[in-house]
Amino acid sequence: xxxxxxxxxxxxxxxxxxxxxxxxxxxxxxxxxxxxxxxxxxxxxxxxxxxxxxxxxxxxxxxxxxxxxxxxxxxxxxxxxxxxxxxxxxxxxxxxxxxxxxxxxxxxxxxxxxxxxxxxxxxxxxxxxxxxxxxxxxxxxxxxxxxxxxxxxxxxxxxxxxxxxxxxxxxxxxxxxxxxxxxxxxxxxxxxxxxxxxxxxxxxxxxxxxxxxxxxxxxxxxxxxxxxxxxxxxxxxxxxxxxxxxxxxxxxxxxxxxxxxxxxxxxxxxxxxxxxxxxxxxxxxxxxxxxxxxxxxxxxxxxxxxxxxxxxxxxxxxxxxxxxxxxxxxxxxxxxxxxxxxxxxxxxxxxxxxxxxxxxxxxxxxxxxxxxxxxxxxxxxxxxxxxxxxxxxxxxxxxxxxxxxxxxxxxxxxxxxxxxxxxxxxxxxxxxx
Numbered sequence: 045x046x047x048x049x050x051x052x053x054x055x056x057x058x059x060x061x062x063x064x065x066x067x068x069x070x071x072x073x074x075x076x077x078x079x080x081x082x083x084x085x086x087x088x089x090x091x092x093x094x095x096x097x098x099x100x101x102x103x104x105x106x107x108x109x110x111x112x113x114x115x116x117x118x119x120x121x122x123x124x125x126x127x128x129x130x131x132x133x134x135x136x137x138x139x140x141x142x143x144x145x146x147x148x149x150x151x152x153x154x155x156x157x158x159x160x161x162x163x164x165x166x167x168x169x170x171x172x173x174x175x176x177x178x179x180x181x182x183x184x185x186x187x188x189x190x191x192x193x194x195x196x197x198x199x200x201x202x203x204x205x206x207x208x209x210x211x212x213x214x215x216x217x218x219x220x221x222x223x224x225x226x227x228x229x230x231x232x233x234x235x236x237x238x239x240x241x242x243x244x245x246x247x248x249x250x251x252x253x254x255x256x257x258x259x260x261x262x263x264x265x266x267x268x269x270x271x272x273x274x275x276x277x278x279x280x281x282x283x284x285x286x287x288x289x290x291x292x293x294x295x296x297x298x299x300x301x302x303x304x305x306x307x308x309x310x311x312x313x314x315x316x317x318x319x320x321x322x323x324x325x326x327x328x329x330x331x332x333x334x335x336x337x338x339x340x341x342x343x344x345x346x347x348x349x350x351x352x353x354x355x356x357x358x359x360x361x362x363x364x365x366x367x368x369x370x371x372x373x374x375x376x377x378x379x380x381x382x383x384x385x386x387x388x389x390x391x392x393x394x395x396x397x398x399x400x401x402x403x404x405x406x407x408x409x410x411x412x413x414x415x416x417x418x419x420x421x422x423x424x425x426x427x428x429x430x431x432x433x434x435x436x437x438x439x440x441x442x443x444x445x446x447x448x449x450x451x452x453x454x455x456x457x458x459x460x461x462x463x464x465x466x467x468x469x470x471x472x473x474x475x476x477x
Contacts, residue, residue: 069422071352079400091322113405117412124416146175174406184371191242192364226394237374277392298331305335
């Protein structure tokens with residue numbers, strides 16, 4: 045009798061027989077690449093003319109910087125998308141602590157870099173990093189793990205305040221005093237969305253939101269320039285020559301584009317009038333050069349990320365993976381919406397860059413890392429179990445199908461189903477992990 049064939053490992057399965065990536069993975073990956081391509085074009089368009097006039101090289105300074113950090117970010121995204129999600133809960137506390145250390149280091153004279161009155165960066169020369177960007181991701185990882193492992197404890201104000209809100213409040217206070225109120229708001233909206241997805245009672249979320257609004261208003265009213273910015277948001281045209289100048293110029297740029305825009309590279313506002321055209325207000329340049337059609341195309345790509353991200357959260361294998369996918373999606377979408385609303389005049393100016401589009405090395409790297417984790421969950425959501433110690437296992441789904449290698453491994457060596465029993469049950473459970 046011929047010897048029985050040994051089960052084929054997953055790595056030995058021919059590429060032609062491997063299960064293709066889920067549609068959510070393909071949507072997320074394609075939308076990200078499209079946004080990066082659009083970002084490279086628009087960063088060059090928004091910055092080249094002004095840098096030439098100011099004598100900063102040949103006009104490709106910001107494009108080269110965007111492409112360099114984008115390339116590094118893509119490598120990070122691919123590495124995070126390939127595996128290792130099981131190790132994430134173990135490194136989250138260290139990442140959170142490291143982020144706090146960096147936020148404190150920013151405030152130390154001689155270490156933190158001050159630009160235009162704000163002390164937000166660490167680094168040397170042109171290589172600078174903004175620790176608040178890393179803190180955004182660290183808080184999402186921390187909140188997802190906490191909500192997954194202790195869902196019953198977080199049904200009361202005391203239960204939420206201790207483990208989660210105090211940590212988040214400390215981080216947002218350090219960021220807001222840099223000052224960087226925009227990033228603090230992104231964190232607040234992201235965590236609010238994550239609490240909602242986790243099933244925290246709406247009444248409790250409403251109480252937390254009310255307290256947050258009061259604290260934000262007090263923080264704004266303490267500094268005269270923040271109060272002036274809020275007044276300018278209400279009626280920017282009344283302050284068009286001072287605090288409302290940027291908002292007015294952005295609205296003029298958007299209005300000048302019409303439906304199809306004045307043409308790529310033909311913006312007038314970006315050269316002579318619009319400050320920060322290649323960063324915070326790059327959407328205004330898109331609206332002027334590509335018109336409503338260009339803006340709608342951009343919104344469509346963000347909509348794809350939101351749809352695929354929420355679908356990924358819905359089909360994830362465990363509660364931790366579900367909450368993490370929801371939090372990562374909320375982080376990207378909240379930052380995008382806050383920037384879009386500010387440029388459109390629907391929200392006050394906050395200095396938040398447009399995800400994957402604006403020129404900003406720290407934001408680009410962290411957002412691509414965020415997308416890498418989201419892609420990881422999308423690819424593994426129905427085939428691997430990513431559970432935390434003490435977390436209910438949730439549903440187990442076999443992504444290989446009835447004919448896949450994993451199914452073969454779970455059967456007997458002679459191809460027949462393994463008998464149920466104590467030993468078989470333990471073997472099957474061990475294989476799922």
